[in-house]
Amino acid sequence: MSDRAGGLHTGPRSPFLEIERADWAALAQGVPQPLTEAELLHLRGLGEPLDSLEVAEVYLPLSRLLNLYATGARQLHARTSAFLNSSTRTTPFVIGVAGSVAVGKSTVARLLRELLARWDDTPRVELVPTDGFLLPNAELERRGLLQRKGFPESYDRRALLRFVAAVKSGMPEVRAPVYSHEAYDIVPDASVIVHQPDVLIVEGLNVLQPPPRTGLAVSDLFDFGIYVDARTSDIERWYVERFRRLQTAAFASPRSYFHRYASLDEAEARATASSIWHAINEPNLRENVLPTRSRATLVLRKAADHAVRSVLLRKI
Numbered sequence: 001m002s003d004r005a006g007g008l009h010t011g012p013r014s015p016f017l018e019i020e021r022a023d024w025a026a027l028a029q030g031v032p033q034p035l036t037e038a039e040l041l042h043l044r045g046l047g048e049p050l051d052s053l054e055v056a057e058v059y060l061p062l063s064r065l066l067n068l069y070a071t072g073a074r075q076l077h078a079r080t081s082a083f084l085n086s087s088t089r090t091t092p093f094v095i096g097v098a099g100s101v102a103v104g105k106s107t108v109a110r111l112l113r114e115l116l117a118r119w120d121d122t123p124r125v126e127l128v129p130t131d132g133f134l135l136p137n138a139e140l141e142r143r144g145l146l147q148r149k150g151f152p153e154s155y156d157r158r159a160l161l162r163f164v165a166a167v168k169s170g171m172p173e174v175r176a177p178v179y180s181h182e183a184y185d186i187v188p189d190a191s192v193i194v195h196q197p198d199v200l201i202v203e204g205l206n207v208l209q210p211p212p213r214t215g216l217a218v219s220d221l222f223d224f225g226i227y228v229d230a231r232t233s234d235i236e237r238w239y240v241e242r243f244r245r246l247q248t249a250a251f252a253s254p255r256s257y258f259h260r261y262a263s264l265d266e267a268e269a270r271a272t273a274s275s276i277w278h279a280i281n282e283p284n285l286r287e288n289v290l291p292t293r294s295r296a297t298l299v300l301r302k303a304a305d306h307a308v309r310s311v312l313l314r315k316i
Helices: 021-028 037-043 052-083 105-116 137-142 157-168 232-247 266-295
Strands: 016-020 093-099 125-129 174-180 185-194 199-203 224-229 298-302 308-314
Touching: 016 021, 021 052, 021 308, 037 052, 037 105, 052 093, 052 105, 052 298, 052 308, 093 105, 093 157, 093 266, 105 125, 105 199, 105 224, 125 185, 157 174, 157 199, 224 266, 232 266
Parallel strands: 093 199, 093 224, 125 199, 224 298
Antiparallel strands: 016 308, 174 185, 298 308
16 A cells, blocks of 8 residues: 555545445446447547446446435435525536546546436536646746646636536536647637536546635535545556557647657657656646545545456445
């Protein structure tokens, strides 16, 4: 456990219940797998060996649990409204998904969006990555933060908070900015529109961060927080392997911000990826991302092969 910095302890005095994979998988026994192989291929992240067994044993039970939480929140709202003689509309159930670069949190978020939408009680599910709330490169450069992209200070945190608050308040239409991984920048005048979903999933590195000394944090507006966890050494290896795959994928495009890396040989590519990891991603993980793990409602613990081996669920 030492490689999982800031260890999260389980046991009788822990706020978390640890569930081994076999026991977790049994919670959805008999529930049919709703996704086809073609759909899984579309959802899978680069280099992530996601298969139908992983979906059936890990993510199907999780989607059912989230569905139960969302339904429970709706029922509580109805009873509270009756108690208050109020007729306010039920607000969206908001889920935060956090974790390191290259740990697979984007795939988890995409997968949960698809699975949750298959349950009758939560047919309308929206996913918004927080990349869109990064400050534009020009502004990051002006502030001397371009090399700290992904650190908390590189985001427009007020805009993100306003966005989630607006969705949570039940506004009929809320817009979020769009980020291009190819351009490595915000797309000018582009936006994604969210229309009163049953569930909103917000995915990003720092979404579970606590509030400042005064005011709110976006995590205060979440109904459920998920942290995707793995050993730091495994995440570094995944990051380097993903960098190598991107060389012949996204980096190969002349339009890519990282096109200059496409022609590196294997040794140069691995050295470059390792350098970026140790200079930017690992410090951000240890200083900002990993300390938020204990704030999650549920932690997915991955093994070296990207498969989830156990689940930690906060006790009610």
